[in-house]
Amino acid sequence: MATRHLYVVRHGAADPFGELTEVGRRQSELLGERLAALPVDAVWHSPLARAVNSARIIGAQLPGVPVREAAELVDHVPYVPAEPPPAWAGFFDGYDPAEAAAGARLAEALIARFARPAEAETHEVLVTHAYQVAWLVRHALDAPLVRWLGLSCGNTALTAIEYRDGVTPAVLLFNDMGHLPPELRWTGFGPGPRP
Template sequence: MATRHVYLVRHGEADAFGELTDTGRRQVSLLADRLAALPIDAVRHSPLPRAAASAAILGERLGVPAEEAAELIDHVPHVPDPMRPEWAGFFDGFDAAEAEAGARLADALTARFARPAETEVHEVLVTHAYQVAWMVCHALDAPPDRWLGLNSGNTALTAIDFPSVGVPRVILFNDMGHLPNELRWTGFGGGVKP
């Protein structure tokens, strides 16, 4: 029985121009240390600079070339209909064409990565918070609106297994055990940190 082991990672902290900060590079380095014990076959990344730079560091440290995967691009995967009042501000300005394009990208993401592989494979996917949330929702067969409540910290690790027999298994979600407290929850507003 072959299993696709997918390790989803949100990119390291980036500046307003999408470039990794020193903190982001440190986060990625600590993640690489954590992943080094695994038999990683591939490191794939979103085309955006913050994900590509994160993947380059991981690939170099893990001895696996980083490869771009267009399906991992940052996008809104699903626009709720009907819209709940608490979400209206977030989606203000999204039109029907953008919602359809996001749905197509979300379908492409799951079609490529949310399925078993022909042989046992361990893949690191460096992407963005919304794509991590979408993959978790898909694996759990959750309602599509549920992606909105799933947030991922920079370089947080989410692991999902897609076995050739049976249902997907979410092993980890948003695990930041490799990061010291001062590097956790970056990319989100202030507040209490667990």
């Protein structure tokens, strides 16, 4: 088996209806420019509009690279703890067992499809959502299931993970916003001081 290089990104900034804003479109363009320096083989995206449109903009910077949907990348809650941390109790209020089980199945499918070495050397961009970025990072670090909570990421922030046969995954980057000017960074987070 060969190395799978995953470049996992949260979609660009979106409005409350899930459509990219002007900021989100510009963030996606700049990320595409950054990724153009890499030997990208495919861009995969969630079926939700904010990810679809981000992926199309990114793909426009990567001539000849296929841009395709992957249902496993859809926005979902990957794990509902039996006893949520007190700070997160309100977030999980109302999740019933069926919803939690459906989220767990989607999380398992995401890991099964993308979190493993490939048959041939591959570089894939995954345009998804904050929870899925957090879930992939948590998995790569072999952290407890509940640890996906609090692994927030900004819009179009870049996370890079490598999967090689016989070794644990390597998280090379997490939430890297180096391709964005200061005024486009930190969207997708609550208010507060930023480094």
